[in-house]
Amino acid sequence: MIGIAFTGSGKTLVFVLPMIMMAMQEEIMMPIVPGEGPFGLIICPSRELARQTYEVIEQFLLPLKEAGYPELRPLLCIGGIDMRSQLEIVKKGVPIVVATPGRLKDMLAKKKMNLDNCRYLTLDEADRLVDLGFEDDIREVFDHFKAQRQTLLFSATMPTKIQNFARSALVKPIIVNVGRAGAANLDVIQEVEYVKQEAKIVYLLECLQKTPPPVLIFCENKADVDDIHEYLLLKGVEAVAIHGGKDQEEREYAISSFKAGKKD
Numbered sequence: 001m002i003g004i005a006f007t008g009s010g011k012t013l014v015f016v017l018p019m020i021m022m023a024m025q026e027e028i029m030m031p032i033v034p035g036e037g038p039f040g041l042i043i044c045p046s047r048e049l050a051r052q053t054y055e056v057i058e059q060f061l062l063p064l065k066e067a068g069y070p071e072l073r074p075l076l077c078i079g080g081i082d083m084r085s086q087l088e089i090v091k092k093g094v095p096i097v098v099a100t101p102g103r104l105k106d107m108l109a110k111k112k113m114n115l116d117n118c119r120y121l122t123l124d125e126a127d128r129l130v131d132l133g134f135e136d137d138i139r140e141v142f143d144h145f146k147a148q149r150q151t152l153l154f155s156a157t158m159p160t161k162i163q164n165f166a167r168s169a170l171v172k173p174i175i176v177n178v179g180r181a182g183a184a185n186l187d188v189i190q191e192v193e194y195v196k197q198e199a200k201i202v203y204l205l206e207c208l209q210k211t212p213p214p215v216l217i218f219c220e221n222k223a224d225v226d227d228i229h230e231y232l233l234l235k236g237v238e239a240v241a242i243h244g245g246k247d248q249e250e251r252e253y254a255i256s257s258f259k260a261g262k263k264d
Contacts, residue, residue, distance in 0.1 A: 002166055003154045005178035008187075011154045012056055015042065015122040020060055020072070022120060023095035027070040032093035038075070038113075040120040042098045043138065045128035047078040047248065048255060053124065054098040072096065077113075079103045080248025087112055101129070101137040108144050115144040123169075126155040127162050135165055142169070201228065205235055213238075213264035238264045 019040040044050040054076040065071050075089045077099035090113050107113045151170050195203050219225045222243045229241035240254040240263045257263045
């Protein structure tokens with residue numbers, strides 16, 4: 001199945017809830033044994049999205065456990081975290097794995113985990129997965145599946161390269177399109193300002209002074225992120241920076257402090 005909908009439309013619940021229901025049914029009928037699993041796999045383009053998805057799964061599993069249902073232990077399989085702690089979870093048996101391509105590929109190549117029983121695969125933000133160059137990694141992951149699987153591909157946009165990837169990865173998929181592919185979220189007001197390159201940084205500061213936090217600033221590359229972050233700190237702005245060049249601890253601190261309102 002291919003699901004197309006704008007960011008923030010609730011796509012995560014569409015694949016998380018059926019996966020939890022399937023894993024719970026499996027656990028009730030035939031409890032998972034050490035070393036077994038996963039039954040469901042979710043692949044995300046970034047560590048932050050993977051963690052966010054993992055936390056959504058945990059939000060549903062906790063009340064189920066409190067209601068007397070069997071405990072399910074999902075795995076967050078991302079880089080920047082000690083692999084030994086991830087392997088401990090795998091050894092106990094894991095029904096659901098949320099992963100980024102790099103760490104997943106590494107664990108499969110080292111035979112630390114297998115997909116022999118995996119029957120439910122979700123590719124979240126597939127457009128970003130392809131944009132970031134993970135297409136070949138995803139195809140390598142496909143080779144590790146032994147049983148017949150259901151593959152779900154979710155994307156906010158559907159450019160030609162994603163269509164080509166989908167045609168090669170899925171068999172006669174059903175397409176569910178909510179709204180128009182690539183359309184902007186109507187809840188977001190968009191304004192475009194034309195500013196000379198040399199005046200951008202000063203104008204940015206002026207905008208921040210008129211805008212209450214929290215504020216997100218997106219940059220073209222890592223160097224720009226670091227330069228703007230340093231400039232804002234010098235101007236007394238409580239800012240944090242995040243990009244792929246920072247270690248996991250820095251990235252997690254940036255996200256958690258921003259969400260908690262400790263940083264603007």
